[in-house]
Amino acid sequence: MSKVITSKNELSFKAEDLDPMPVPNKILMVKPEHFSVDYVINPHMEGNVGTVDKKLAMEQWEAVRAAFEKTVDEVVVLDGVEGLPDMVFCANQSLPYMNRQNGKEVVMSIMNSDMRKAEVPHIEEWYTSAGYEIHHLNYKKISDFEGMGDAIWHYGKRLLWGGYGFRSSMKAYEFIAETWNVPVIALKLENPSFYHLDTCFCILNEDSVLIYPEAFTKKGLALIESMFTNIIEADKHEAEELFACNATSPDGKNVVIQRGCKKVNTKLTEAGFTVHEVDTGEFLKSGGSVFCMKMMAW
Numbered sequence: 001m002s003k004v005i006t007s008k009n010e011l012s013f014k015a016e017d018l019d020p021m022p023v024p025n026k027i028l029m030v031k032p033e034h035f036s037v038d039y040v041i042n043p044h045m046e047g048n049v050g051t052v053d054k055k056l057a058m059e060q061w062e063a064v065r066a067a068f069e070k071t072v073d074e075v076v077v078l079d080g081v082e083g084l085p086d087m088v089f090c091a092n093q094s095l096p097y098m099n100r101q102n103g104k105e106v107v108m109s110i111m112n113s114d115m116r117k118a119e120v121p122h123i124e125e126w127y128t129s130a131g132y133e134i135h136h137l138n139y140k141k142i143s144d145f146e147g148m149g150d151a152i153w154h155y156g157k158r159l160l161w162g163g164y165g166f167r168s169s170m171k172a173y174e175f176i177a178e179t180w181n182v183p184v185i186a187l188k189l190e191n192p193s194f195y196h197l198d199t200c201f202c203i204l205n206e207d208s209v210l211i212y213p214e215a216f217t218k219k220g221l222a223l224i225e226s227m228f229t230n231i232i233e234a235d236k237h238e239a240e241e242l243f244a245c246n247a248t249s250p251d252g253k254n255v256v257i258q259r260g261c262k263k264v265n266t267k268l269t270e271a272g273f274t275v276h277e278v279d280t281g282e283f284l285k286s287g288g289s290v291f292c293m294k295m296m297a298w
Contacts, residue, residue, distance in 0.1 A: 003177060004183075005183060008219070029061075068294060087122065091149050091294060095147045110144050155206045165190060199239075204273060238260075238264050
């Protein structure tokens, strides 16, 4: 099944009908020694150029790393690169995949901003060393694709959710669907404050998702409602100011989330999840939080 789905009437399956895929047991992170806000490429960066406290940012990153170490088998840490301040947001440069023969593959990104394009080869070096088959998009046909910032695997299933409208091209999802023979549910993003899917859509487990509804079209919401039985909604303040939906649940039980998301955290706890609060305040200045700061891999 290799098609890109954009409306509910194109759905011919439920989550339980899909082929299983092993849940990633490894997290990749990039040290923030070169992290700063040097330019503005999203609304959250405005007014924050030159304001990052690097010592505090490192402390916050270490706390996020410690939280991840409680939920996965291994956290792999790469050094940052001078001149690439946003490389710490390592959800964006790639999309890894475990194929049906348990082989590891990855599609490398074409970053939307020229400021970030040089990050991709550095991340690719790790995938090569880890034995992944590397796929590159045809930049003559595909303008941009920002990896797991926009492309998020359904928990434990061979189904990809893909955001488009700001940073990723629909043509990238057509390539992925055909190359890996997986369905892609494409969700159009219209609010510039939620420019990546991972800013407004957090898959918690096979049945549960955390979303900010106002980031999606009616068609998008209908698709989400068709595939999840438990939908937790964040309000505007917690979604936009605290990046509540940029949380992550590596194991389907524990949720690592920005500190202060009181309403969402109450809902998560009531739904049976264990909440781990961290402070990513310095990274919020650049428009990223927990999910952006890691890549789930095998």
